[in-house]
Amino acid sequence: MSIISDIVESTKAIIKGMSVTFSKIPKEKWTVQYPDEPVTVQPRYRGQHLLHVDENGKEKCVACFLCAAACPSDCIYIVAADDPRPYEERVGVDNRYAAVYNIDYGRCIFCGFCVEACPKDAITHGYNFELSVYNRADLLKTKDDLLITKQKQSPNYRVAWADEDVDSEYKEV
Numbered sequence: 001m002s003i004i005s006d007i008v009e010s011t012k013a014i015i016k017g018m019s020v021t022f023s024k025i026p027k028e029k030w031t032v033q034y035p036d037e038p039v040t041v042q043p044r045y046r047g048q049h050l051l052h053v054d055e056n057g058k059e060k061c062v063a064c065f066l067c068a069a070a071c072p073s074d075c076i077y078i079v080a081a082d083d084p085r086p087y088e089e090r091v092g093v094d095n096r097y098a099a100v101y102n103i104d105y106g107r108c109i110f111c112g113f114c115v116e117a118c119p120k121d122a123i124t125h126g127y128n129f130e131l132s133v134y135n136r137a138d139l140l141k142t143k144d145d146l147l148i149t150k151q152k153q154s155p156n157y158r159v160a161w162a163d164e165d166v167d168s169e170y171k172e173v
């Protein structure tokens with residue numbers, strides 16, 4: 001093949017490629033300028049867990065270990081304790097509560113089995129996905145990191161309405 005036909009073929013390939021690029025430019029952008037703009041997550045999104053409290057602020061977890069037993073990654077560590085004080089004074093809804101409740105996010109696969117296993121609705125997935133750290137040991141989150149009353153919520157996401165089709169933003173148009 002001559003050098004002339006090489007140049008012609010290469011030019012045709014470049015024009016074909018650039019025509020695809022230019023055809024996309026007028027279309028709506030999908031890119032979210034995170035963290036300058038909040039990311040929208042679906043209501044069903046599984047982020048960092050939340051440990052819940054009742055209407056009086058008492059921890060719902062009764063340290064039954066069912067979540068730890070259901071966890072396929074073996075990443076939940078609980079130490080149970082008894083708090084015989086009356087309801088008004090104690091930590092949790094029950095005498096028995098979790099003195100220690102750790103989740104190792106270096107192992108968690110966000111499967112949701114722990115949430116399904118909990119008989120007390122004490123644990124759910126929250127929406128926080130900003131779990132990156134520089135030190136692996138910092139992936140271990142304690143009760144203070146997980147309690148809904150203490151967990152710091154990031155301004156970098158919003159949760160979609162249940163009937164909002166956020167997925168369509170990411171589909172080919």
Ligand code: SF4
Nearest residue numbers: 071108109111112114
């Ligand atoms: S989401 Fe799955 S892997 Fe993570 S703590 Fe719960 S059961 Fe374990």
Ligand code: SF4
Nearest residue numbers: 061062064065067118
């Ligand atoms: S979070 Fe639920 S399943 Fe896990 S120990 Fe507490 S009460 Fe039991």
